[in-house]
Amino acid sequence: MQLFRDLEPLSSEYRHGALTIGNFDGVHLGHAQIVRQVRQRADEVGGPAVVFTFDPHPVRLLRPELAPPPLTWTRRKVELLGELGIDAVIAYPTTHDLLDLSPEAFFEQIIVQKIAAKAMIEGPNFNFGKNRAGDTTTLASLCQQHDIQLDILTPFTREGESEFVSSSRLRKLIAAGEVQTARDMLTQPYRIRGMVTHGAGRGASLGIPTANLEAIDTLVPDIGVYAGMAYRNGQTYAAAINIGPNPTFGEKARKIEVHLIGFQGTLYGEPLEVSFLSRLRDVTAFSGIDALKQQLALDIETTQQIFQDYQANSTP
The missing domain is CATH 2.40.30.30 (Riboflavin kinase-like)
Structure with a gap:
């Protein structure tokens, strides 16, 4: 498992693989479902399984008063993702310049040029680019143009439940002291x-x-x-x-x-x-x-x- 804070030292060993982008706060069972698919696609294309995440959460720059308390610190997140089979985590510094990139510019500069992904895996609520203007339809179009395989996974729900597992749901449980219920939704x-x-x-x-x-x-x-x-x-x-x-x-x-x-x-x-x-x-x-x-x-x-x-x- 490797942690990168920038994309400049990204060697060929950590390019040309399967990629997922997200905050992965808490590293819960929904995240684990995505990581399993990333690992599978990485093995199929013969490349690394890579997570690109933001450090800090973009909301801390854009609307700090609305930023939720984090569930994990970066090193812990890397540790948990590594246990699930990820080869590299890119904890990219969140800047206003990065957040001002259009969906197309972000895709071209980060996903195509720097990471050279061959496959991507995301959830249905994925957004990217300035003002979160890019969605899964945008992503599908860009992936098709660049011959990148894309999987959009349905949200993870536990058996017998209708509400899917999410970081916001876990945050409410933990804040209420319901740590055992939260434990059943977390990987650790x-x-x-x-x-x-x-x-x-x-x-x-x-x-x-x-x-x-x-x-x-x-x-x-x-x-x-x-x-x-x-x-x-x-x-x-x-x-x-x-x-x-x-x-x-x-x-x-x-x-x-x-x-x-x-x-x-x-x-x-x-x-x-x-x-x-x-x-x-x-x-x-x-x-x-x-x-x-x-x-x-x-x-x-x-x-x-x-x-x-x-x-x-x-x-x-």
């Missing part, structure tokens, strides 16, 4: 990252030390207590996660506190990534320290079980 459990900072130290005083996460650049789930996983130095830990205030101690500030089960040591000043498996309960004010400790012990026990079940079911 929803993950955030942040820097570990000093907190009040109450967790350590209770015998349950926590890492306080700040500087998070993606969507944070709703207030609640969650079972999840934390990643450090190549190791994965079951993690009990608290998002919200600490009402038992009269605190109102919203914090993200992560207890890495079985971890010994300090994490201050380190980056930490955390995935969410399930929501356990609401954030509650307890009558005293003993009641709080009893509930935290139960949260940890439940988290360990959920973590073990997830690992057992996700092992190939």
Whole structure:
């Protein structure tokens, strides 16, 4: 898997293959359906499977007040797409010059000249070029002119559902704390990252030390207590996660506190990534320290079980 931030160093190894263009925020099952087709077409034409995405999302330049909180950062997106079989991700810098290209100019300069695609795969709502003027009809015409094979896939829906899987749908679920429902629509459990900072130290005083996460650049789930996983130095830990205030101690500030089960040591000043498996309960004010400790012990026990079940079911 290769990540490119520009098209100038794109060697012949990463040209003349199958291409899809999109934001791929979250890398969900709908994206996976597209990637499978990209991989298949790439193998048929004897070239690479390539994703072209925008960094940042074009809305952040055009209408920043309307820009949705992202679900994935670029490196994580690349990692997830690589797991699905993509050979190269082009995370192209989004500029006003790029967004001012007409559909025809974008197609000619990017798809034909720089990437030299032999096949393209997109969803039915694909738009490109200035003011999103190009659609799948435009794309089909341009692909035909340049002898590029084109597949337009129907939106992915899960069995028994009518609403298709999308990044906007996932964003609503995660914002509401429905991380387990979201997990069933993602290729991997929803993950955030942040820097570990000093907190009040109450967790350590209770015998349950926590890492306080700040500087998070993606969507944070709703207030609640969650079972999840934390990643450090190549190791994965079951993690009990608290998002919200600490009402038992009269605190109102919203914090993200992560207890890495079985971890010994300090994490201050380190980056930490955390995935969410399930929501356990609401954030509650307890009558005293003993009641709080009893509930935290139960949260940890439940988290360990959920973590073990997830690992057992996700092992190939």
